[in-house]
Amino acid sequence: MADLERSRVLSLEATAARWVDLLVSLRPRQWIKNAVVFAPLVFGGLLTDLHALLRATVAMLAFCAAGSALYLFNDWHDAEADRQHPLKRCRPIAAGRIGASTVRVSIGILLVVAVVSSVLIGPKLLAVLGAYVMLIGLYTLVLKHLVLIDVLAIAGGFVLRAVAGAVAVQVPLSPWLYVCTVLLALFLGFAKRRHEMVLLEQQAANHRRNLDDYTVPLLDALLTVTAAATLMAYSLYTFSAPNLPDNHAMMMTIPFVIYGMFRYLYLVYRREQGGVPEQVLLTDLPLLTAIGLWGLTAIILLYGWKLL
Numbered sequence: 001m002a003d004l005e006r007s008r009v010l011s012l013e014a015t016a017a018r019w020v021d022l023l024v025s026l027r028p029r030q031w032i033k034n035a036v037v038f039a040p041l042v043f044g045g046l047l048t049d050l051h052a053l054l055r056a057t058v059a060m061l062a063f064c065a066a067g068s069a070l071y072l073f074n075d076w077h078d079a080e081a082d083r084q085h086p087l088k089r090c091r092p093i094a095a096g097r098i099g100a101s102t103v104r105v106s107i108g109i110l111l112v113v114a115v116v117s118s119v120l121i122g123p124k125l126l127a128v129l130g131a132y133v134m135l136i137g138l139y140t141l142v143l144k145h146l147v148l149i150d151v152l153a154i155a156g157g158f159v160l161r162a163v164a165g166a167v168a169v170q171v172p173l174s175p176w177l178y179v180c181t182v183l184l185a186l187f188l189g190f191a192k193r194r195h196e197m198v199l200l201e202q203q204a205a206n207h208r209r210n211l212d213d214y215t216v217p218l219l220d221a222l223l224t225v226t227a228a229a230t231l232m233a234y235s236l237y238t239f240s241a242p243n244l245p246d247n248h249a250m251m252m253t254i255p256f257v258i259y260g261m262f263r264y265l266y267l268v269y270r271r272e273q274g275g276v277p278e279q280v281l282l283t284d285l286p287l288l289t290a291i292g293l294w295g296l297t298a299i300i301l302l303y304g305w306k307l308l
Contacts, residue, residue, distance in 0.1 A: 021092035022106060025075055026068040029278045036158055036181060037165035044171035045243065047303060052169040055110045055121055059168035062117035062125070063161055066133055069110035074140045124167045132160040135214045147213035147215060151189035158185040176237040180201050183233055187226040187261075188277045191268045194219040223268070227261055256294035263287045 037060045044053040075093040083089045092098045111133075118126040135156055143153040162181050166173040197216050234257050238250040264285055267273040273280050281287065 018098070018102075021097045021159070025072055025092050025098060026106075026110075027071045027138045028068075029282065030065045030067060032278050032281060033158070034060045034067065034161060035166070036161040037063060039162055039177055039181070040166040040171050040173060041169045042299070042302070043174065043177060043241075044166075045167060045297070045302065046169050046171065049169075049268060057123055057162050058117050058121055058249065062114045062121075062129055063132065065110045065117065066114035067136075068127055069107045069114065070133065070136045072103050072107050072110070072167070076100065078142055086111065105134055121168050125164055128160055128164045128167055130162070132157060135160065145210045147210045150210055151186055151193065154189045155182045155185035157221040158182070171221060174241060174243070176233070176241045179233045180230065180237060183226055187223065187230055187264075189227060190219050190222045191264070192277065194223065194268065223265070227265060231258060231261060245301060252301065253294050253297050256290050256297065260287060260290040260294065263290060289298065291293070 038056050041047060041052055041056045072093075075091055078088075079094045083094050088094060093103065114133075115126065118129045135153060136289060139150070139153045139157075144150045158181050159178060162177055163173055193211070193214055194216060196211060197214055197219065235251075235254055238244065238254060239248040241250075244250045263284070264280070265279055267287070269282060273284075283290070
């Protein structure tokens with residue numbers, strides 16, 4: 001009797017462990033990237049519109065589900081290469097704790113959730129979601145191995161998220177939002193590549209072929225260019241975009257963006273933390289504070305005090 005009870009306990013523990021591994025493989029921390037979907041809502045002046053807010057939330061749900069499905073596909077496809085990486089080898093799929101059948105079923109369920117959520121909003125959102133799935137799928141299969149194209153593909157994924165938000169709330173996508181999104185995504189992407197180069201050193205090309213074409217000085221130069229371009233583009237946006245306050249008060253948010261960019265560069269160069277952007281954004285208190293103050297100031301300037 002005791003052996004039977006012990007067997008049941010072990011079975012429950014094993015089942016719970018598999019569910020935890022599956023949840024980890026969905027990478028819920030990465031869902032923070034889908035906050036870009038809300039940018040057209042906020043900067044389009046619709047944050048107080050409950051209907052628009054609901055539509056943007058459903059769009060974000062669709063991209064969270066699709067993104068998790070694509071992460072599962074990526075981990076399954078790259079399992080062998082991940083086993084050569086000092087950190088990625090601990091991922092559940094690379095470590096062999098999740099089987100192929102579980103991966104396939106989970107991907108199918110997540111894609112159904114993504115498609116149904118998109119259909120609830122409309123065919124345009126479904127088309128954008130389809131483009132996103134195709135782009136990231138190609139990234140996993142081909143584009144991630146092409147120097148520079150790999151980071152441009154990542155930036156394209158962020159742009160499609162912003163387009164999805166604009167489609168969901170039915171506002172035109174601001175050219176400034178497009179430019180700032182592309183540049184910031186490139187900045188984060190090059191920082192991630194630099195972290196991989198420094199972490200893996202001579203073994204970098206064994207993990208990803210295109211890393212053999214990058215060098216740390218090249219990535220440093222690209223980081224400098226994209227950081228400067230991002231700051232310049234955002235600064236111009238604050239006093240040039242037509243949907244912002246006429247008194248150029250949005251310029252008050254520039255110091256927060258400058259500090260945030262500089263803090264991230266500090267973390268990349270002094271703490272070697274550029275490899276996991278979402279973790280940095282969620283765990284570094286000074287950076288998180290700067291982002292929070294930027295968001296609060298922007299909302300006050302755009303909407304007055306009615307949201308507080």
